[in-house]
Amino acid sequence: MNPAEQAAMVETETIDGAIRVVRISRYSARNALDVATVSSLGAAFRSASKDPAIRVIVLTGHEKVFCVGSDIKEMQKDGLAPLVSEKRVTGWASIEQTTKPVIAAVNGYALGAGFELALMADFIVADVGARFGLPEVKIGVMPGDGGTQRLMRLVGRSVALRMILTGDFFDADRAMQAGFVTDVAEAGGALACAVELAGKIAANAPLAVRMAKKAVDAAGEDALQEGLALESLGLRRLFATSDQKEGMQAFVEKRQPHFKGE
Secondary structure, eight states: OOHHHHHTTEEEEEETTTEEEEEEOOGGGTTOBOHHHHHHHHHHHHHHHHOTTOOEEEEEOOSSEEEOOBOHHHHHHHTTHHHHOHHHHHHHHHHHTOOSOEEEEEOSEEETHHHHHHHTSSEEEEETTOEEEOOGGGGTOOOOSSHHHHHHHHHOHHHHHHHHHHOOEEEHHHHHHHTSOOEEESTTOHHHHHHHHHHHHHTSOHHHHHHHHHHHHHTTHHHHHHHHHHHHHHHHHHTTSHHHHHHHHHHHHTSOOOOOOO
């Protein structure tokens, strides 16, 4: 894949000189996160983070789908390798390590790694048609991009396990009640709502905003890193199971999986 093709998976736009919109644009695959797309997202976040004029980053997807998760066809073909590749790990770290406020604007589905990506933002704005879920257990694996840790910190153990162990989806209203969505916009209006909020943040004292975000992020950071390490270990072990291979094969073949617990 040449640089132009990779860059096309992510589009960026600057609004009012201070707000950087980063848009996942792999529409043909419903914005599924393959290695190249995560790498492109990381590059876009690094660029925004280094630009002194940018005060807020808004992360979004298509008007009908935010992101359906990791590219299952890529994982089904190459196993765990795409999830632990250097390009993907570096891209994910670039998103996580930005010091500027990040708002996720979610229209439509945010599933699996797509939901985990949204959870990396400082807060989530959703349109009324948004749907959130962590359905990894349905294909023989588990959330592996921070879902078990970040969701639990936002909604508590019981609600997090309710979503993770059933794989059920939450709509926008239920997501707001649970506590991981802060604002619900009209249909297709998540981006406009997020940009409006970004404008309010950008108008405030930038050093004060940065320091306040740093202070909030510091709360429980050590425990988060330990939890992320445990999550990663669990995912690696699951990729060595027969159920993982059956689950992903069934997904690709669009049939119900037959799990054996081995």
